[in-house]
Amino acid sequence: MRRILGLAVMGLGVMVLFLPIFFGEWIIALLGVFVIVAGVFQFVETLRSTDETISFLSYAAGIVTVLLGLILFISPNFVLSGLLIAVTLFFLIDGAIKIFGAFKLTGSERWWDLFNGVFAIALGLLLWFLVSANLGLAAIGIILGLRLLAQGWTMFFVPEKAAVDQILEPDSRYHPDTRLGLEPSDTIKEMQDPILQKEEIVTGQNIFWCVTLIIILFAIHLFRVNGEWSLLGLITPFSATVGDVALAFLIAIALLLPIRLLWRAASRPIERVAWNRFDHLHANAIEPTPVELAFKFWLERRMTFAIAINKIRSSLTYAFWRVLRIGLPLTAVIVAINSIWGFSWYFNSENWASAVWQEITKERVDVWRAAMTEDVEQDALAKGIAPDKIFAIEPEGVNDTGDFSFIVIGDTGEGDPSQMVLRDQIIAANNREDVKFLILSSDVIYPDGKMRDYEPNFYLPFKGFEKPLYAIPGNHDWFDANEGFNANFLERDAAIISLQARLSEDFADIVSANEHFEEITDEAQRLRDFYGIKNGRQRAPFFEMHTAGFSLVAVDTGILRRLDDKEKAWFDAALGRAGDNFKMVIIGHPLYAAGLQQSATDPDFNAIHEIMRRHNVDISMGGDTHDFEFYREYYTVEGNENQMLHFVNGGGGAYLSIGTTLAYPEDHATEDYAFYPRTDELNTKMATQTPLWKKPFLIWLNWFNGYPVTPETLSGVFDFNQAPYFQSFMEVKVERSQNKVRLLLYGVNGQLRWRDLQIGGQVKPADQSDDDFVKFVVPLR
Numbered sequence: 001m002r003r004i005l006g007l008a009v010m011g012l013g014v015m016v017l018f019l020p021i022f023f024g025e026w027i028i029a030l031l032g033v034f035v036i037v038a039g040v041f042q043f044v045e046t047l048r049s050t051d052e053t054i055s056f057l058s059y060a061a062g063i064v065t066v067l068l069g070l071i072l073f074i075s076p077n078f079v080l081s082g083l084l085i086a087v088t089l090f091f092l093i094d095g096a097i098k099i100f101g102a103f104k105l106t107g108s109e110r111w112w113d114l115f116n117g118v119f120a121i122a123l124g125l126l127l128w129f130l131v132s133a134n135l136g137l138a139a140i141g142i143i144l145g146l147r148l149l150a151q152g153w154t155m156f157f158v159p160e161k162a163a164v165d166q167i168l169e170p171d172s173r174y175h176p177d178t179r180l181g182l183e184p185s186d187t188i189k190e191m192q193d194p195i196l197q198k199e200e201i202v203t204g205q206n207i208f209w210c211v212t213l214i215i216i217l218f219a220i221h222l223f224r225v226n227g228e229w230s231l232l233g234l235i236t237p238f239s240a241t242v243g244d245v246a247l248a249f250l251i252a253i254a255l256l257l258p259i260r261l262l263w264r265a266a267s268r269p270i271e272r273v274a275w276n277r278f279d280h281l282h283a284n285a286i287e288p289t290p291v292e293l294a295f296k297f298w299l300e301r302r303m304t305f306a307i308a309i310n311k312i313r314s315s316l317t318y319a320f321w322r323v324l325r326i327g328l329p330l331t332a333v334i335v336a337i338n339s340i341w342g343f344s345w346y347f348n349s350e351n352w353a354s355a356v357w358q359e360i361t362k363e364r365v366d367v368w369r370a371a372m373t374e375d376v377e378q379d380a381l382a383k384g385i386a387p388d389k390i391f392a393i394e395p396e397g398v399n400d401t402g403d404f405s406f407i408v409i410g411d412t413g414e415g416d417p418s419q420m421v422l423r424d425q426i427i428a429a430n431n432r433e434d435v436k437f438l439i440l441s442s443d444v445i446y447p448d449g450k451m452r453d454y455e456p457n458f459y460l461p462f463k464g465f466e467k468p469l470y471a472i473p474g475n476h477d478w479f480d481a482n483e484g485f486n487a488n489f490l491e492r493d494a495a496i497i498s499l500q501a502r503l504s505e506d507f508a509d510i511v512s513a514n515e516h517f518e519e520i521t522d523e524a525q526r527l528r529d530f531y532g533i534k535n536g537r538q539r540a541p542f543f544e545m546h547t548a549g550f551s552l553v554a555v556d557t558g559i560l561r562r563l564d565d566k567e568k569a570w571f572d573a574a575l576g577r578a579g580d581n582f583k584m585v586i587i588g589h590p591l592y593a594a595g596l597q598q599s600a601t602d603p604d605f606n607a608i609h610e611i612m613r614r615h616n617v618d619i620s621m622g623g624d625t626h627d628f629e630f631y632r633e634y635y636t637v638e639g640n641e642n643q644m645l646h647f648v649n650g651g652g653g654a655y656l657s658i659g660t661t662l663a664y665p666e667d668h669a670t671e672d673y674a675f676y677p678r679t680d681e682l683n684t685k686m687a688t689q690t691p692l693w694k695k696p697f698l699i700w701l702n703w704f705n706g707y708p709v710t711p712e713t714l715s716g717v718f719d720f721n722q723a724p725y726f727q728s729f730m731e732v733k734v735e736r737s738q739n740k741v742r743l744l745l746y747g748v749n750g751q752l753r754w755r756d757l758q759i760g761g762q763v764k765p766a767d768q769s770d771d772d773f774v775k776f777v778v779p780l781r
Helices: 002-023 025-047 052-074 076-080 083-102 107-132 137-157 161-167 186-224 235-266 268-283 290-314 316-341 349-361 365-382 423-430 451-459 483-489 492-504 514-531 565-577 603-614 679-689 692-704 713-717
Strands: 404-409 435-440 469-471 543-547 550-555 582-587 619-622 628-637 640-649 673-676 729-735 740-747 758-760 775-779
Touching: 052 235, 083 107, 186 235, 186 268, 186 290, 186 316, 235 268, 235 290, 235 316, 235 349, 268 290, 290 316, 365 492, 365 565, 404 423, 423 435, 423 729, 423 740, 451 483, 451 514, 469 483, 483 492, 483 514, 492 514, 543 565, 550 565, 565 603, 603 628, 603 640, 640 729, 640 775, 692 713
Parallel strands: 404 435, 435 469, 550 582, 582 619, 619 640
Antiparallel strands: 404 729, 543 550, 628 640, 628 673, 673 758, 729 740, 740 775
């Protein structure tokens, strides 16, 4: 069995080593899955060891390996930031553990472990050198691949000592837990023989019990997400079920088993005394008292556990199903009750599928969008539409004279109280005559943009808003290849063409059918008619609007914060068509957020930023980050000093992003900044409303700032659906009569005041007081 494990680990090592070389750094996140699997194999190998000192150390190394794989999958870039130190220390500590354990072994096993220890330390030093040499994430793949190869090589060639030892001691007079130090006795035999007879059928029972519960969990997920009976439709419930199984293993391996093993070690003296007492009762034919009978039951449970641990060491099949059975009951409880917590990211495996969808779709977005745009453009040209009008919008009531305003709101679509709490303010905006339309600036539907979620997460919350609605998709909307977004926000012909264009870029037989496209566009029209929502008035996931003195351009940045060549050319041309107008860009991801210039370390994102600078864009407003933030950027183009105002406007209903408020960097990117909510208000909310079972996350955040991840990464943990709420949106007022553009900030109870914001630099006008309403004023060209 050990040779099989060794071959498996070596195979994983080869994949981790070579995939980044042949496929590039984008594959690094998927390598996290292989590292997690290798960590699980390490657990199995550890459980098979009879040396408890080495087992404990190796067990800890296995936990670290799994955690490293999880972090690598969730956010590879963390490995290149502060986590690089932790990864290097992991290799050094892992090497030290192996060297320490080697001196407790004999023969070839000692030399193999000694070699592995020295090799791990060398890999740690080599990793630091390779990353310092700017090999980036590829260095992580190389080092992890070599480490797994060495580990697998050792597992393959070192003999299976633990398994042999088990075969050499079949006498049931010996207690299965040798560390008790008990002499063989008939008392032990009388208790152990019935247990061993039952154990003959336990493996089958474990398999039946686990498979039954897994099927039930799959059915729960399938019906809870309204899954479709198709390959893509089953991905979410399947991923959720795989997540349940993974969680069950994690609970068993990282929580329940360690607790049980530590308790067994700590209570062995009591167990030893109890066995001596029963030997005395047996030798003298004395009937046990009720208290002693209770101890006998306890001893039977302890012996059953010891036998199970020994079988885990000798049988991979038994180990898999036994460990799974340990973790599944608590996992089932979590699955059963998590729906009462409302929308939750980290505590609902159905939403973990979002990570799967992101990995599946992120590299395809540009290809899909380019194909959609090309086909829609050709159809529009054939209908006689002017090239510069194909992706233009013309909201009712907006013309070249007079004042007008519009609403911009981002990241709305969770469908829970944190979204609904803004509904009255949105309806109030609709009732103002000067408000002509509304733009959704990112993530219309959580968790994965599916058509099934549009009614509860979009149409119902916006019922009563009677002006036109436009949108650009966020990363979550692209998780279903933008199907739901296209069906609901594009004109019918453009929607069908876009859906078919995407289909032509994939494997048609396993994705969808044209009949399906007709069904979802028909359903979108039915919902529009019923709820009275005026959407479906654009031809692409991006658009432009030009009026006298003011131009608005909305651009889709997909999942990876970049544009395909087709959209990039359109974006450049649209800003060019704006001429000398005041220019405002709605962008899928903010260029500034969390006190930092987000485009500074991303060449593709920075290319968008440079286009905007070259065209002297006045205002950039993006969603994706779930709060309100403001930054004033000063820059120079061709010797001319310019400024661009940046707004993060993603507080429209999703869980609140806490990274900016709780961890605003001292070395921030701009002198002038503001954000909402204030740090003191958020700290008060978190201190008073965090439930007891989430307190460890709050302590982790307060003591270690969330390391090795960021406070922003932990935002999804603190998804509060109770007052006070800090959701927000903005109204943009184009006032030609006053030759200015005013931007107003609204919260759940109306317009926010300067005292509600945390401010740095010269943001609040000198003639304004803390009690005045927030308004950012920019001259209209």
